[in-house]
Amino acid sequence: MSSRTPSGEPPERPDEGGAVSDEQWAELVRRAESGGGDAPKEPSARARMVTARLRALDEEAAGERRGRKDGRQEAWQPDGWRTGPAWQDGRSRSRKRRRVAGVLGILVVAGVLVVTMRPSLVTDRLPGADVSVDTLPADAPAPDGPTREEPFRGSPALRWADGAAGIEIPAAKAVGGMSEDQVEQALRATRQLLVEANLDPVTLRGDRPREALELLDPLQKGERDRLERSLDRPDVEHDPLMLFTRFDPGEALLVGDVVKTRGEMTFEAGDPGSVEVHADYTFVYPLSKPGGDEMTRTIVRRRLTTALHDPEKFVATPGKLSVISSQQNVGNTACELYDGFLHPSFPSDRPDPYRKGPDVDPYDRDAWQPEGACGKLTRT
Template sequence: MPHGDDLDQRFTDVVGQIGPEQQREMSAAAKRGARASRRAMNTEPEPLRREPEWDQPEPPRRRTSAAWWAGAVLSVVILVGWVVVEFRPDLVPFTGVVPEETTAVRGPVKENGASDAAVSDSAEPFKGSPAEKWPTGAAGFVMPPAEAVGGLSKQDVARGLARTRKLLTGAYLDRKMMMGGRPTAFTRQLHPEQRANFRKEGAATWLPIFAPKTAEFASTMIKVKGRTTISEYKEDGRTGARLSTRYLIAYAIQRPGQADSAIRLVAEHEGAVTVFRQDGELVIWADRWGADIAPARCDVDDDYIHPMYADSPADLTVPNGKAADPYELDDTPDDGECQAVEGT
């Protein structure tokens, strides 16, 4: 029985025999199969000991950027079979014009995904942008005062708000996770039954994770702006609170080891967390969860973020609709999969 490198080599040899067109067809078939599987799993639930009702987390809206620091750019978050990607991302036959923005790393890489020369606490990467004046880190995930709603007490809603804030920080401030590390800070906040769905779907379908070797952080500073609103939740006999979340998160990234390639990248998160009681238990459920990313490629289908740098090859996907402002929290999204943005 082959072990270690022998198995890897055999897998690589098999993949190498598959032509680009066949790879695209296989990827598309896997994508359709994954969607069909998710639809089958998302049947209407019954009370207790079966999965509470939830909407499948929508993959982030793809965007294109009409202007970057120096050139046209695109953004993306897309879908691929999660099992292979999670355990052997280096063996996935990517589809699209560029598999990775792979470059030589000039210096040791830290655990948080940045080389010694790159990491800094300076706000300089955000100077001159709207994000310069935003709160830094978790301070930007501001929660409203708790209030009794939908039959829940003020204390119940307060617990829901606290959990929502931890979900947001685990999703968007965990730099190790974004570079491929374990998403523990996020998953420990999910309802136990929802964690099973998370494992089936794969981390990259829920969370902003960079494709291997495409990026490192150029600064430890992450800027955040947004809001959470409380409304009554009433569905299928349940009542409680819906916590609607909308935030912008700005990062400074660069190619591994190349400080001169530094760019700003903005994630636009939109989601909802429902809070209700079921058989006496307080359930806190991530109803919707996802983000739009700019600037990143629209023509690579693997769920990961592929940043679009100033000198990246042109994207093959044509953007839809008019250009949006990535720093505008209330900008109306376009229905297309790849939308133009004015710049980051």
């Protein structure tokens, strides 16, 4: 890689003259102190001397870091990642992840040089800087992990919106033969369905989500029966988690009353006389084991498409939604377990030695994990 100064000329290179003896160095100092105007300019040998001293300090610091690393235990990471088949249309899409290079590499190199000379510039400003990783027990969470006081510490969701505030609807306009008021009704009903299915405490603790069910059109062929069957007798073909977020209160309890939310909602014309609403949202749940303070987080991303039909043109109930498709990606839950509940992993749980699959970042909203994917999380 080449570089240029602002004038367009290549940067000057240091003088490559020979080494300076002790006698010559003493003469330079004496002449400088006496104010001699004809003292020769200091050659680049001094720069090489300083470089040699810095290199020695760098090697000493690296040795100390290697010594500390020998006794450090690897931080815990949950390894549960689960995807499910889409209801109705059965389609899943995945897109290539975007990777950041170039500038990031330069910043990392610069950061390493600074930390090597003065590590306190970073460590003194980290959350929980008074906690030493070397002194933590094997089953303890990392110092930047969740606590009851800070359930989203160390998570990108820390700055996300709280609950329903993160589900914003776009401005409505008439499409597909539906009036502006009808489109707004579809948007508001879809938002309420997301709230009842993913944020309502009744739903989260595994009880029947009656309010969510009431938003759905009972005249949609087979859909209401499918949902009722999945709640009563869940299995791989009838999984309520495809629409509802549910935890077994005997295994995991929501900490506090805040679930972090981020996503977007759009709409378009459906068949003549209908409007389709597309929602893509990620929900982050802080959880604890019953009777203890051990913490973890589960991340659920949902893609949901609903439709509102004009009852004058369709066999439909006025104001009720039809579910066109529903997909999910879940981070930190047991794979291939279909009992109607999410099963998060905690730091003290033993990792599954048979877990296979790629590393997955559950916060990456540029990538959608394909159906059947079951890999290891990079973070929660």
